[in-house]
Amino acid sequence: MSDTSSATTERPVPTSQMKVSDTDVAIDVVGMHKWYGDFHVLRDIDLRVMRGERIVIAGPSGSGKSTLIRCINRLEEHQEGQIVVNGTELTADLKRIDEVRREVGMVFQHFNLFPHLTILQNLTLAPIWVRGTPKAEAEATAMHYLERVKIPEQANKFPGQLSGGQQQRVAIARSLCMQPRIMLFDEPTSALDPEMVKEVLEVMISLAEEGMTMICVTHEMGFARQVANRVIFMDQGQIIEQNEPETFFSNPQHERTKLFLSQILH
Amino acid sequence: MTYSYTREEMVDAREAPVNTSGPLAWARRNLFATPSDALLTILAFIFLIWAIPPIYGFIAPDAIGGNAVAPGGTVEECRLESAGACWAYISARMSFFIYGFYPPEEYWRPNVVFALGALLLLPLLAPSVPFKRTNAVLFFVVFPIISFYLLNGGVLGMPAVPTEQWGGLMVTLIISLVGIFCSIPLGILLALGRQSSLPIIKTLCIMFIELWRAVPLITVLFMASIMLPLFMPQGVTVDKLLRALVGVTLFSSAYLAEVVRGGLQALPRGQYEAAQSLGLSYWKSMGFIILPQALKHVIPGIVNSFIALFKDTSLVSIVGIFDLLNTVQAASSDIDWSSPTQAITGYLFAGFVFWIFCFAMSRYSVFMERRLDTGHKR
Numbered sequence: 001m002s003d004t005s006s007a008t009t010e011r012p013v014p015t016s017q018m019k020v021s022d023t024d025v026a027i028d029v030v031g032m033h034k035w036y037g038d039f040h041v042l043r044d045i046d047l048r049v050m051r052g053e054r055i056v057i058a059g060p061s062g063s064g065k066s067t068l069i070r071c072i073n074r075l076e077e078h079q080e081g082q083i084v085v086n087g088t089e090l091t092a093d094l095k096r097i098d099e100v101r102r103e104v105g106m107v108f109q110h111f112n113l114f115p116h117l118t119i120l121q122n123l124t125l126a127p128i129w130v131r132g133t134p135k136a137e138a139e140a141t142a143m144h145y146l147e148r149v150k151i152p153e154q155a156n157k158f159p160g161q162l163s164g165g166q167q168q169r170v171a172i173a174r175s176l177c178m179q180p181r182i183m184l185f186d187e188p189t190s191a192l193d194p195e196m197v198k199e200v201l202e203v204m205i206s207l208a209e210e211g212m213t214m215i216c217v218t219h220e221m222g223f224a225r226q227v228a229n230r231v232i233f234m235d236q237g238q239i240i241e242q243n244e245p246e247t248f249f250s251n252p253q254h255e256r257t258k259l260f261l262s263q264i265l266h
Numbered sequence: 267m268t269y270s271y272t273r274e275e276m277v278d279a280r281e282a283p284v285n286t287s288g289p290l291a292w293a294r295r296n297l298f299a300t301p302s303d304a305l306l307t308i309l310a311f312i313f314l315i316w317a318i319p320p321i322y323g324f325i326a327p328d329a330i331g332g333n334a335v336a337p338g339g340t341v342e343e344c345r346l347e348s349a350g351a352c353w354a355y356i357s358a359r360m361s362f363f364i365y366g367f368y369p370p371e372e373y374w375r376p377n378v379v380f381a382l383g384a385l386l387l388l389p390l391l392a393p394s395v396p397f398k399r400t401n402a403v404l405f406f407v408v409f410p411i412i413s414f415y416l417l418n419g420g421v422l423g424m425p426a427v428p429t430e431q432w433g434g435l436m437v438t439l440i441i442s443l444v445g446i447f448c449s450i451p452l453g454i455l456l457a458l459g460r461q462s463s464l465p466i467i468k469t470l471c472i473m474f475i476e477l478w479r480a481v482p483l484i485t486v487l488f489m490a491s492i493m494l495p496l497f498m499p500q501g502v503t504v505d506k507l508l509r510a511l512v513g514v515t516l517f518s519s520a521y522l523a524e525v526v527r528g529g530l531q532a533l534p535r536g537q538y539e540a541a542q543s544l545g546l547s548y549w550k551s552m553g554f555i556i557l558p559q560a561l562k563h564v565i566p567g568i569v570n571s572f573i574a575l576f577k578d579t580s581l582v583s584i585v586g587i588f589d590l591l592n593t594v595q596a597a598s599s600d601i602d603w604s605s606p607t608q609a610i611t612g613y614l615f616a617g618f619v620f621w622i623f624c625f626a627m628s629r630y631s632v633f634m635e636r637r638l639d640t641g642h643k644r
Contacts, residue, residue: 075539101545112540116558116638125554126544178544 019211020229024051025084026182026213027072032081034071041067042078043237049215051181054208056224056245057217059234060260065217068234069184072215073104086181102130105175109187111167113159119146119170120155123177131178138177145173149203165196172203183207185216221265225249233257324350325614344605351611355603362597363615366433366588372425376436379413383443391630393637406447429507433588435619437507441579441589442623445514446572452515453522454561458552460527471523478520483578486513491585510582518575525567529560562638569631573624580620591616 027049034042042064049055057065070076071083074090074097083090085100114122123142127133133141146152149169151162159167168188175183185204189197201223208214208227218224224231224245231248233241233256241254249265252258298304326332333350335343337357344352356363365376386405389395417436420426432440459471478486490509498504533556541551561568583592594616598609 073543075542098545098547101543104543106540106543108536108540110534110536112534112536114537114540114555114559116562126546129550129554130545130547174544 020053021051025049026051026053026086027215028082028084029068029072030082030084032071032078032083034067034076034078034080041237042071045081045239047232047239049182049213051213052211053213053230054228055215055230055232056228057215057232057234058219058221058224058260059240063234064237065234066186069106069186069215069217072182072184073101073106075106102178103180104182104184105178105180106184107168107171107175107186107188109191111159111164111171111191113167113171113174115159118156118158119151119162122159122170123174126174127177142173142177145176146170148176148206149173150199163196164192165199168192168196168200169203172200172207176207182213182215185214185218187217187219189218189220219264221249233260235260326350327353341603341605344603344607349605349607351614352603352605352607353611355600355605355608355611356615358603359597359600362434363590363593364434365436366593367431368427368433368436369425369431372419372427375416375419375424375427379416380436382409382412383439410444429505432507434593435590437582437587438576438579438590440507441511441514441582442572442576444511445518445575445579448515449519449522449571449575450568452519454526454557456519456523457526457530460523461530475520475523478517479524481517483514483517483581484584486517487581487585489513506585507587510585510587514575514579514582518571521571521574522568525564525571526560528567529562529564530556532563533560562635565631565635565638569627573627576624576627577620590619 025048027047029045029047032042032045033040045068047068057068059065067076071078071090072085077092078090086103088096088099090096090100113119114125117125120139120142123145124133124135124138127138127141128135143152143155146155149172151166151169154162154166154170159170162170172188188204189200192200197220201220204214204216204223205227216223216228228245230242231245232239233248233252233254235256241248241252241257243253248257249261252261297307323332325334327334327336329336333348335349335352335354337353339352339354341352341354343349344354361370361373365373368376383405386401386409390398390401390405395401415421416424417432418427418429456471456475459467460475462468462471487510490513491506494509495503537555537559538551541555546554579589580591582589583595588596594612597603598612600608
């Protein structure tokens with residue numbers, strides 16, 4: 001991975017706003033296992049995320065990071081154990097899945113904007129058709145979030161006309177339009193040109209400052225240091241180590257973590 | 267020797283050199299790029315010079331330098347040794363080619379249907395015309411009902427005209443339009459069903475598609491017109507044209523389903539996932555996200571199916587329905603107009619009419635592809 005410390009601005013984060021709740025559990029994963037066919041991808045995952053927590057998941061490729069967060073909004077099905085999101089347990093029940101998905105936003109590595117719709121339509125589609133928001137109101141909300149990600153002037157363009165960084169910011173705004181209580185980020189900057197990483201990270205940092213509960217799979221260690229209150233390291237489908245960022249980076253415990261950090265921080 | 271270099275001034279874009287654009291440059295690049303290209307170009311020109319005049323002479327009427335007999339001519343002119351195509355015969359039998367055995371005093375009924383259909387279909391096809399929803403309801407719901415009662419008669423004092431008397435271009439258009447517009451929704455549902463995670467639906471759709479694709483259309487039409495009545499209870503008859511309509515529609519929907527499936531599979535999984543993660547239900551994500559993109563990708567394939575369907579309607583002549591080709595064939599034994607070029611003129615005419623419709627469909631599909639292109643290649 002490239003050097004990432006330069007990607008994030010070094011302004012101090014006002015920690016007062018980034019309160020982590022002691023009692024309100026946002027996500028609770030207990031003894032969770034998942035297989036792809038015969039392959040045991042996730043093994044005995046236990047993870048409790050409190051409301052307001054900002055968690056960064058790191059680890060080598062194939063360690064199951066993405067699969068884990070995709071289980072949290074049921075893009076992937078788990079076979080054993082429990083996943084409870086905002087108090088709703090994920091089962092095969094479609095109603096519960098919809099309930100969870102309405103409250104959990106997701107940002108993908110490849111943006112996955114809808115190329116046949118304008119930016120504004122991308123943003124208003126789900127609020128209108130899932131939440132039943134009136135069109136005018138949905139558009140006002142959409143413009144509000146486009147301004148937050150600093151591209152209101154692109155509202156009537158198509159995704160194909162935007163740069164990668166702009167597309168990813170639109171993707172974040174699209175999730176925010178559903179006013180989710182939790183945001184999942186699946187390597188949001190991995191497919192971007194180095195010059196565009198910063199603009200996306202800035203949006204994510206400002207979200208964190210507002211107290212959004214976030215789980216980010218990312219290799220942006222500068223971002224982890226600055227924003228996360230917990231870093232989780234995964235390997236071979238298991239959580240190997242978790243700690244506060246300071247301790248995680250300065251004093252890793254597990255051999256695999258040390259090796260990984262020595263590879264990416266040079 | 268040093269490798270250090272810093273550009274001081276940026277180079278502005280210039281106009282292209284003269285010999286890279288214009289007709290001469292085009293000819294040099296495409297026709298005479300190499301000696302063998304030049305040779306092939308010259309050979310092709312010689313072939314055209316040899317082939318075009320006789321064809322032109324056969325088709326064009328004498329007024330513009332050909333040997334054909336223009337509409338309004340007599341059968342005697344057509345019987346001359348030197349005569350080309352006998353267009354007089356086509357114009358004399360035109361109403362038969364258009365309406366078949368429909369009673370001439372009732373021609374106004376199909377005419378109203380034609381006019382109404384054109385009036386409703388054209389604005390539906392033009393993207394810039396407003397009121398699409400009203401227009402669609404009128405065309406897909408109201409128009410078929412009105413057309414049926416107008417053509418079939420038996421109401422409001424209009425004499426009944428049984429479908430056995432329908433024929434010509436009218437029947438060709440009815441079969442192909444009904445086939446096209448009924449097979450679209452059916453084909454989409456079959457394609458979605460084939461991708462379904464519900465095993466029963468999936469199996470049924472696969473069986474349906476594979477069965478209909480594996481049987482020739484002629485067999486389907488024979489089965490519908492000869493075997494089906496054997497299985498029906500005594501006294502129950504289903505109209506022959508209706509049976510052909512159902513056969514053509516089901517046959518075409520199986521093909522369309524496979525075309526649409528190609529489009530569904532070409533979409534990146536991320537589109538499905540993004541729709542899901544926003545909480546859209548299955549039907550909403552299909553309707554708003556997946557199908558609009560998938561169908562756009564397979565417009566050429568869909569139109570290909572429709573063109574094939576349009577031409578395949580001529581197979582209904584085998585079960586005794588008088589479509590355009592069958593009327594042309596029947597008229598070619600008309601003694602009043604018998605001449606050496608009578609049959610070939612008829613087939614030229616039929617071929618030309620089929621070509622007009624198929625070419626129009628093809629051009630429209632190109633237009634729609636361009637219009638729907640939002641410049642996103644992923």
